[in-house]
Amino acid sequence: MRPLNLIVAALFCVGPGAADVAWALDVTDKADVVEALNAHRGWDIAAEDVCLTTDPDFPDVAVVGVFADDRGCMLEAILVDGSWLAVEQASQPVLAARGWPDLDDRGREALALAWAEFGVFAYYGIAWERGDAFARADAPAYSPPSAHADGAGGVVVTLWRIEPQGSLPQTEYALWQVAFDGDGRQTGTERLDGYVVVY
Numbered sequence: 001m002r003p004l005n006l007i008v009a010a011l012f013c014v015g016p017g018a019a020d021v022a023w024a025l026d027v028t029d030k031a032d033v034v035e036a037l038n039a040h041r042g043w044d045i046a047a048e049d050v051c052l053t054t055d056p057d058f059p060d061v062a063v064v065g066v067f068a069d070d071r072g073c074m075l076e077a078i079l080v081d082g083s084w085l086a087v088e089q090a091s092q093p094v095l096a097a098r099g100w101p102d103l104d105d106r107g108r109e110a111l112a113l114a115w116a117e118f119g120v121f122a123y124y125g126i127a128w129e130r131g132d133a134f135a136r137a138d139a140p141a142y143s144p145p146s147a148h149a150d151g152a153g154g155v156v157v158t159l160w161r162i163e164p165q166g167s168l169p170q171t172e173y174a175l176w177q178v179a180f181d182g183d184g185r186q187t188g189t190e191r192l193d194g195y196v197v198v199y
């Protein structure tokens with residue numbers, strides 16, 4: 001039997017005028033999620049071509065990607081309580097469900113950083129440590145992932161993201177900043193800097 005807290009009622013429409021299909025959906029059950037994705041997108045994608053990531057800290061949320069040659073998993077959508085959302089749309093309901101309105105600045109900072117890693121930058125690496133790449137003479141200044149309250153109830157997350165390299169003999173790092181407002185909405189995502197290490 002599936003845990004009750006992981007079961008949500010989901011209604012999906014496969015296209016204009018199509019009948020709705022409803023079933024109980026466990027976000028940790030890949031077969032269920034793939035079936036829901038196919039119904040929602042009107043696809044017939046195989047399970048082995050779908051990437052599914054869940055986290056017990058974010059119940060009823062599934063980060064769903066699609067495998068792409070020479071790239072790996074690419075984020076397709078976030079499944080939140082049975083609704084398929086783009087990551088920018090998903091941030092507010094996800095953060096609200098985790099208690100964002102009642103958290104102090106420190107709590108919001110921790111939650112925003114966790115969501116940035118799990119949802120916003122899903123299927124990318126995060127440079128949690130300086131490492132050899134940032135010790136090179138031509139490297140930009142390294143700073144670890146951070147989250148800072150903006151003084152108006154929001155939070156700004158800044159981190160070095162490791163970009164997909166495919167078969168290229170290099171690693172690309174990009175410094176990204178993502179902002180959340182006082183209601184937990186994702187209000188901006190900006191690339192601030194970039195750095196490529198060629199081997």
